[in-house]
Amino acid sequence: MVMAARPATRAASAKIPQVAWSEARPAPVVLVSGPEDLLADRAIRRIREMLAAADPSLEVTDLDAAAAVPGDLTTLASPSLFGEPRLIRVTAVERLSEAFLNETLRYLEAPDDGATLVLRHSGGVRGKKLLDAIRGGAGGGIEIACAEVKRDADRSAFASGEFRAAGRRISPGALRVLVSAFQGDLAELASACQQLIADTTGDIGERTVQTYYAGRMETDAFAVADAALAGRTGEALVLLRHAIDSGADPVPIVAALAAKLRSMAKVLDARGAPAKIASEFGMAPWQVERARRDAQGWQAAGLGRAIVFTAETDERVKGGARDTEYAVERLVTFIAARGGTGT
Template sequence: MAAKKPVRAAAKIDQVPWSGIRPAPVVLVTGPETFLAERASSVLRDLLLGEDPALEVHDLEADQYAPGLLATLASPSLFGEPRLVRVTNVEKCTDAFITETISYLGAPADDVTLVLRHGGGVRGKKLLDTIRSGVGGGVEVQCDELKRETDRIDFVTAEFRAARRKIAPSAVRTLVAAFADDLAELAAACRQLLADEAAEITDKVVDKYYGGRVETNAFKVADIALAGRSAPAIVELRHALSTGEAPVPIVAAFASKIRTMAKVSAFRG
């Protein structure tokens, strides 16, 4: 019988989405979505700067960590400025980083916010388990990929809601379709629309900026072509090829559609 995979114990700290990030002695940022992790880190920095403009920001790479560095940065400062220490590549961290960070969690500095970015994998599991057990008074920010269309629609809607701007629901769907595979580009498109357009964002506005970016697929090309709409089919074909669709799947889609039509025709005959 195959051995069962060990079940991870439930975390004893708050686990929030990227948009729910908040100050804490230790902030663990996990998940594969790099863009959301960077956005969460920026939001936290802005929150801390709002509390004290004298905030000092230090960036470290856990895979290049030098022993004693965390203790140096977390030691009391001369003028008592609050500090934000951001650590990336924790999934590749050195043994010294794991040991010293676990030791630091036993007594975090009062004026230091330690942000640990872990992109996934088993490296550093002991450190993550320690944080999740509640040692250090941390919070975990989960940055999962937005795989579903509804998730990306919610993301765009939240972007415009935060800016107190209106966007038509159909325009949201069009925008999401134009950047289905790149969340960073989708966010950049939202920022451009917010900066360049003063009125409500409609389908017409989105089409003006990104109409040529709306992604397509092989079966959509085949459907339009077999409906006898040759000009739109050529446009969709160009879009499909420019967004990475390979020629072979397009040919296969045509073959599949034609076989289906032949079968239906035989039944009708």
């Protein structure tokens, strides 16, 4: 099954069903919430396709909640002379007009038969009264929460789901390289997956991904750091070389490694809930969880040596070495070996 974003916390206590975007279905009222537009668009498209498959005479109309005036929703939802099913797709609910708010609250008391009202709210506090009403059960609706996909694990699961849905296989190494190459917009990652699916045959390996996206390999310092800390020496060096070839400065790469190593040192022996540890060390709970994942497989002695070697490399890349690129390569190799070799 294709990975679905985790529902927003505030929706967890809602009285209406919480449905994954990949399992979107029609209902009298469908609230599509959260900032991840790609997932929201896919959910809404799935609903449209299901309705059209059930009745090709489906009428589809769009309404801007920010510009709506009294009577807009009522007119669109009302049955026509021939009683075709209606799909009303409403955008910008996070900027809704007062007129749309009042009319929709009335509409929820008795939704029109044959109408499917899809409300897209991308986030923020505006429209909370409407969202609370829907989540409380008014209109007999469902909610599809499209939270932002930020964690590496979730992005990997999303990409893996793209290939699985197409009946294709991608190697773990190729998947890591692909996700590392597209750390920004989820839509870009989805497009990259679809291009590989369309342009290649058979199983997809690292060489194929590198051939297609060598120019898009992630140049961000933290991508190099993530691979090194996970012990993936080859991938870390590939990312480092692409970063440097793309004009990246070695200094921020070393700084990213240093920052992650310091966070790992704080949580390595810490016990308790992430929130408690975060409060103690001035970190966010998600930073604690990430540092704990990074620290898996590390020993205190190796981590200490890595921190010292990183500090020494920091001096080298800031003027103490003739070949700064080689200095960073040595550091990446040393860290990928968990601070045990490479000196």
